[in-house]
Amino acid sequence: xxxxxxxxxxxxxxxxxxxxxxxxxxxxxxxxxxxxxxxxxxxxxxxxxxxxxxxxxxxxxxxxxxxxxxxxxxxxxxxxxxxxxxxxxxxxxxxxxxxxxxxxxxxxxxxxxxxxxxxxxxxxxxxxxxxxxxxxxxxxxxxxxxxxxxxxxxxxxxxxxxxxxxxxxxxxxxxxxxxxxxxxxxxxxxxxxxxxxxxxxxxxxxxxxxxxxxxxxxxxxxxxxxxxxxxxxxxxxxxxxxxxxxxxxxxxxxxxxxxxxxxxxxxxxxxxxxxxxxxxxxxxxxxxxxxxxxxxxxxxxxxxxxxxxxxxxxxxxxxxxxxxxxxxxxxxxxxxxxxxxxxxxxxxxxxxxxxxxxxxxxxxxxxxxxxxxxxxxxxxxxxxxxxxxxxxxxxxxxxxxxxxxxxxxxxxxxxxxxxxxxxxxxxxxxxxxxxxxxxxxxxxxxxxxxxxxxxxxxxxxxxxxxxxxxxxxxxxxxxxxxxxxxxx
Ligand code: GLU
Numbered sequence: 017x018x019x020x021x022x023x024x025x026x027x028x029x030x031x032x033x034x035x036x037x038x039x040x041x042x043x044x045x046x047x048x049x050x051x052x053x054x055x056x057x058x059x060x061x062x063x064x065x066x067x068x069x070x071x072x073x074x075x076x077x078x079x080x081x082x083x084x085x086x087x088x089x090x091x092x093x094x095x096x097x098x099x100x101x102x103x104x105x106x107x108x109x110x111x112x113x114x115x116x117x118x119x120x121x122x123x124x125x126x127x128x129x130x131x132x133x134x135x136x137x138x139x140x141x142x143x144x145x146x147x148x149x150x151x152x153x154x155x156x157x158x159x160x161x162x163x164x165x166x167x168x169x170x171x172x173x174x175x176x177x178x179x180x181x182x183x184x185x186x187x188x189x190x191x192x193x194x195x196x197x198x199x200x201x202x203x204x205x206x207x208x209x210x211x212x213x214x215x216x217x218x219x220x221x222x223x224x225x226x227x228x229x230x231x232x233x234x235x236x237x238x239x240x241x242x243x244x245x246x247x248x249x250x251x252x253x254x255x256x257x258x259x260x261x262x263x264x265x266x267x268x269x270x271x272x273x274x275x276x277x278x279x280x281x282x283x284x285x286x287x288x289x290x291x292x293x294x295x296x297x298x299x300x301x302x303x304x305x306x307x308x309x310x311x312x313x314x315x316x317x318x319x320x321x322x323x324x325x326x327x328x329x330x331x332x333x334x335x336x337x338x339x340x341x342x343x344x345x346x347x348x349x350x351x352x353x354x355x356x357x358x359x360x361x362x363x364x365x366x367x368x369x370x371x372x373x374x375x376x377x378x379x380x381x382x383x384x385x386x387x388x389x390x391x392x393x394x395x396x397x398x399x400x401x402x403x404x405x406x407x408x409x410x411x412x413x414x415x416x417x418x419x420x421x422x423x424x425x426x427x428x429x430x431x432x433x434x435x436x437x438x439x440x441x442x443x444x445x446x447x448x449x450x451x452x453x454x455x456x457x458x459x460x461x462x463x464x465x466x467x468x469x470x471x472x473x474x475x476x477x478x479x480x481x482x483x484x485x486x487x488x489x490x491x492x493x494x495x496x497x498x499x500x501x502x503x504x
Pocket of ligand 1: 026027028029061215219232233
């Protein structure tokens with residue numbers, strides 16, 4: 017296979033919902049590949065058997081399909097470099113085979129230390145976690161001792177052998193060359209005692225043997241990358257282009273976590289966000305185009321995505337901004353599609369016989385997420401209790417007296433009116449307005465108040481009356497008259 021072709025991979029560990037940070041890595045990997053006409057691969061990293069969550073692989077497939085991040089190769093699409101699931105790759109013996117090659121080169125060694133001995137080692141805090149630094153005790157074992165231990169079935173791990181002197185340099189596309197002292201790198205485990213490789217080892221073997229050219233991942237992996245570089249060098253392999261992404265934080269500049277309530281794709285979907293808006297928003301978490309444009313379809317992202325424009329500064333997940341963006345997608349949506357998605361939210365509120373498509377059209381430009389629908393339309397189902405002060409409107413030149421007069425005046429006309437379509441009602445009221453030589457609002461304001469009991473409504477008076485129908489409209493006008501009469 018030609019290695020000139022850009023090949024990227026999304027390599028999730030199936031540990032639960034799809035975190036926004038993971039979806040961003042997947043999206044950027046997808047965009048880098050597709051922008052260059054390359055291949056995007058899905059690899060399941062399930063070597064940490066203790067962290068596996070049932071159903072998580074399904075979540076990965078579902079999310080990728082829904083978001084349109086369609087892989088060219090993966091467990092379900094063989095591209096000739098499989099298996100694409102690390103536990104299955106392990107069964108082929110590939111990791112052990114490569115680990116043994118490193119042992120032969122003196123770049124790795126068997127370690128038989130038991131828990132008790134490891135517990136006595138001094139520990140260091142690395143990336144906020146306390147880890148014990150291995151003291152290379154087993155590096156001095158003779159060939160015979162190793163053979164004897166192995167023959168006796170003694171549990172072992174294989175560790176990377178990192179010299180105490182010298183430095184290691186690797187390159188990240190965004191951070192440039194990074195050089196670290198070897199003394200700061202611990203002899204990490206490559207093969208665990210259960211025979212599984214660690215992520216640290218498997219990612220190198222897999223990215224190389226699967227011809228991956230660009231690796232995008234969170235910058236929590238930045239500090240381990242020198243160790244990976246040493247593995248590539250030891251094998252004599254070229255390392256892929258690394259792109260480590262900035263941290264995603266919440267509004268308080270803390271790492272975006274479950275506590276925020278919107279840290280995963282599934283959370284966002286449950287909160288009523290549209291898939292397209294989520295993908296669009298996530299694309300901008302750390303990346304921006306030259307012209308600061310914000311609304312992108314996936315195809316436009318493919319066209320415009322330039323990974324050299326990814327920022328190193330932390331990206332703040334701003335739910336208010338996402339809501340705004342979602343609202344833009346709602347507005348742009350085709351009316352039928354909008355109705356289809358809005359219907360269940362509308363039906364949760366409206367049980368009366370009403371033209372629900374008209375209800376949907378009325379709220380379409382006013383909501384940011386579907387659950388917003390409720391607060392905009394619940395007055396249609398039941399007239400809320402309201403304060404008659406609402407009839408007082410300076411600009412419309414209305415007060416309680418004028419409102420009462422208009423409502424009493426208009427009631428018989430509404431009773432006589434047969435056609436309750438928006439247009440017919442509007443024509444009838446316009447006639448009344450002309451007759452009385454008053455401003456539109458002088459009549460519409462009290463009527464709208466009486467039929468809605470709300471200060472702001474998603475439609476004008478006649479639109480609401482059309483939805484409510486004759487009987488309900490008249491009942492509400494009467495109610496308004498009754499309330500006003502008690503006060504004036
Ligand atoms: N399995 C790793 C994770 O889910 C992947 C990291 C990488 O992309 O190399 O964090």
